Amino acid sequence: MNQDFEELFRISEENRRLAADMFASLTPEQWTTPSLCAGWTVREVAAHMLAPLETRLNWLRVLRTVVRYRGDLDRYVDEQTREWAQRPTDELVSGLRRLAGNRLNVPIVGPHGPMTDTCIHLRDAARPLGLDVNPPPASWRPALDFLTTRSSARAFLPANRLSDLRLTAADQDWSWGEGAELRGPSEALTLAITGRTVALPDLEGPGLDLLRSRLAQ
Numbered sequence: 318m319n320q321d322f323e324e325l326f327r328i329s330e331e332n333r334r335l336a337a338d339m340f341a342s343l344t345p346e347q348w349t350t351p352s353l354c355a356g357w358t359v360r361e362v363a364a365h366m367l368a369p370l371e372t373r374l375n376w377l378r379v380l381r382t383v384v385r386y387r388g389d390l391d392r393y394v395d396e397q398t399r400e401w402a403q404r405p406t407d408e409l410v411s412g413l414r415r416l417a418g419n420r421l422n423v424p425i426v427g428p429h430g431p432m433t434d435t436c437i438h439l440r441d442a443a444r445p446l447g448l449d450v451n452p453p454p455a456s457w458r459p460a461l462d463f464l465t466t467r468s469s470a471r472a473f474l475p476a477n478r479l480s481d482l483r484l485t486a487a488d489q490d491w492s493w494g495e496g497a498e499l500r501g502p503s504e505a506l507t508l509a510i511t512g513r514t515v516a517l518p519d520l521e522g523p524g525l526d527l528l529r530s531r532l533a534q
Contacts, residue, residue: 321459325428326420328456332435333417336366339443339450341410348406353441353513357398362442363409364401365394369423369431370416426472429463433473436460437511440504444515454489457503461486464510465493473511478531482524484510499524 481496501520508516
């Protein structure tokens, strides 16, 4: 197995277990808190993190479903997530814990996409709750590498969003790009470039206004 893939699988599992522990601690009111994913509560985020772990062995069924949705992946994911979210919260938590080690190597995005998802969606739920449950900077590094260097990351952000920007992590030795610098914690950089405007106040530099204007379009 590719050693880089082993690291991605390890981070994914750690993030899922971290998320499961967080979800297990929530009150009924916290489960209904709007997340950073538009239209989804914390409950939907938990369901979205669990769903691909249960369907991973039947990609043929997934592809058939996508055909039925006429290629509208966003609608498919949203409806699938809302269906999974009908489950009791303790079932969502136990399922996420039980399947945390499942290794997802998805067509097109490989294991990079699912790993990046675990980082981002953990914070999609934790940030609105005011919880400091966050992967360490080292776990954000491969997510930032994926988003900035791989063409398959276009499912996460538009092709031209990062043009003329230089991204610099303030909490580890990582940077990318040329242009106006955008500097901040790895978590905030990742959330901001993937469209989470709530992270913008945690960033600084001449590139901040440029990214803010692009996200407002």
